[in-house]
Amino acid sequence: MDPMIQLYYEESEEMLQKAEECMIRLEVEYSGVDINELFRIAHTIKGSSHMVGYADVGNLMHKIEDMLDCARNGSIPFNQSIVSLCFEGLDITKKMLLYKKEYGPDQMIESLAQEARHITERTEIFICANKKVEVMAETQKTEAGIITSCLGKRSNEKNTYFITFFFEDDISMISPVLLMILNCVEEIGTLVYSSVDDNYFDGNGCNQELPSYDIILSTDTDEAELYANFDVSYVEKINIVDLSRSKVAQNDYRFMAFDNQLNVIILKTLIQLCKIDFNKQIRMSSEEIDHLKSLHHQVIRAMASMKNNVKVAEFLEDLKTLYCMAVKCYDKQKIADQHFFLDFENKMAGFIEKGFNDIKGKYVVSIFKAEKVNFISKLRIFIGKMNKTGMYIFLIDMSQLVIVDEKEIKDLIGIKRQLESKNIELGLIAEGPEVRSVINIFDSIETIEKFQVSKSGVDAILKILKSEGFLKRISKKTDNINKL
Template sequence: MDSMIQLYLEETDDMLQKAEECMIRLEVEYCGDDINELFRIAHTVKGSSHMVGYVDIGNLMHKIEDMLDCARNGSIPFDQSIVSLCFEGLDITKKMLLYKKERSSDEMMESIANDAQRIIETIEVFIRVNKKEAAVTVTHQTEPGIISSYLGKPSNGKNTYYITFFFEEEIPMIAPVLLMTLNCVEEIGTLIFSSVGDNYFSGNSSKQELKTYEIIISTDTDIMELYTYFALNYVEKINIVDLSRSKLTPNDHSFLHSNCKSYVCVLKALMELHRIDFSQEVNMSSEELDAMKFSSEAIKALSALAPPGVDNFFNDFTKLNNQIIKFCEGRADTDKNICSDFPKQVVKLIDRFFQYTKGKQIISVFIAEKDSFIARLRNFLGKMNKTLTFIFLIDVSELTILDENEVKDLIEIKNQMESKGIEIGIVAEGPMVRKIVNIFDSIKYVENFDVSKSAIDAILRSFKSEDSFQRISKKIKDVQYG
């Protein structure tokens, strides 16, 4: 038996078992949740049956679905006749499934098909006779699609996960696998997002090639258990990202102006440290040493404003800064071997600082694209907080050429940013950027753009340049002392 059919049969058996449990409860008392659950099961089995070619089962479940929908929206009164018809319809459905598994005689299948048609006609008459006259004037509402029937339910799971499913190339039909995935989701939680909509299961949409499927779910299940639930046939691999608040809190970014003070203080201190030449004897005035000590204490105090994940950075910075102060003071307890490694440690701290702050504050980054480069750049600059931006990096690695007008616009933008104390750096990385680099080389006598192979190189170049250092230092004072 084809594995896809096997999956369908197993999942349908499980859903019919759940349907029976609903109907047993409904025999005792009416429950809107059980009616809704029965409707969803009939809707799902209808869709999956049509997908695998079992039209007879799909048609019967469609008629049961219609009856349950009328009971849900109140156009027919609920009574035990509905439960009885559902029991009879599901019993025939089980017989049809058994026939398809065991390939019984044609006479038996004909008898089952006649029973299915009888139930379909009975349900049609039941709906027509019992439907309230007033309901005829009510505008017909489109039934929810397969995906919609899973979405929109209350979600109160303690965990939230973003899951991507990658399908095998030889998958014969994707739609049934999607349905199996959704059924697994319902077992453990609630569907919050689906990259595939209802329209995928209508018309020819389900025949479209689909290499991945993405969902967001809310569940109490631990991430380690998810791999067992989603080990489905024809799923080659999955990728799970934990979106739970407890895991995302360290990534929270505050837009409060006051929270930027610690980063401005660190920027100034890192610039000063990077300019020290440890290969020669370091002579610092008492004022310069006092400034370093003040920076260390200020950063230690301001570190309380930083997100939790940045604590280690501030501690490492304070430790290194204090070691360098000892070295500059000529303290005997300074480890000379450590001192020789100061420049590398400073660069590592600068790189970590960039990773924490890039795009958020202090350092802004813009990735150029081939289409509408300058228009996108101007739009970005219009939204950028120029008060709290000190270094602006333009990554042109994706470009292959710059025309004359784009070069003129870049020169104008550079001058505008520098007038506001913002240092401009150009990043061109990769084997295909030689033409871009040549363009900037050719205009350096008109306007000099510092072109670097990476973002960190561009930042270090700004720290080393006297003009850049003075520009950034002045802006730091303006921000700190207002």
């Protein structure tokens, strides 16, 4: 062993023994002599640890030194928490030195180093939380503009994340934890947004209740590494949302460049598949199977240029599965059992649900959520803004309504007929324990005007795809678009 390292171990062990004796006395009564001795020991071990390259030990001793310095100059009151933190800090220091000296496992050394970092953070929080108000105010004035200075930096990193930090209930003071988070940000990237501003760090703001803290971070660090970087004391959990352009591009919506022809081909394909009704033993004819094959090939050709999109690839694979099952069902020699039929129905429902969640409001399907107040007037405004050329199905979610009056029914009949004149199919969604009366109303007027009422958006789409008039309606709509 290097003589200097050997000397370091011997001196540190001796000083740690003296420190322990000081703390035992301080547990009984306060002594300025013992506080000064502890400060000197922490200061010496800090310096010698950095000198031999043991930064983890040096950083911990540095923070304990700061706490003891505040206690001896009166900027924080001396109490048993200081003794406890010193005991914890010196105990973990003894363990780290023992494992370093005996070349213990790297995993154990790293685990001890992590524990030392947590004690360092807790000590920092203790210092900030217990400083006298005048001292804190003076310190914070010198650090004015913490958030502004972070936000002022330019960023050109490849990743962008929205991160929410949720704090533990027993946190005594949040501003030191925010400072530690901001220090972590500075080490790995650039702060783009902060849900608190500079005013939070003044004398009054730091006492405000803050259950969580939001930031937007620009960084080259990958998401998987962020959790370790933000392992900060008193943060109970964090939530990370990747806002990087490469990750969100697939959700882009082009207002003018939608492909109505492709949408119609897909709708016609789904209508053909929905014609299969195993409960009624309705199968597709040979002509319908040939038509389905043609439609399936058209969909593949039309989407060929979009194959780099993950969602498109998944869509084509799921559609292929349904297509193959329909063909197999047609083959009289390979008619499957009831489990096969149930599997087809489940796959069809799952396919519609996935597609519905991806396209609603953007392509083919538009949806409006009715509110209890002025829902008809808001509905008219919404329909007025809606792009009717690219929409084939319009759903009204009435789950929040308890009752629909006579005038609203008349208005809805007029709106339904207006949409049908544009070859747009209307469906209603009524889900929940309080909508039974709403469903009864639409059942009672069925002889005057029939409304499709469903329990969910997916059920509504399936009903419309199976309805008699929908194929005629989209064919008319396509003819009108082609004429234009």
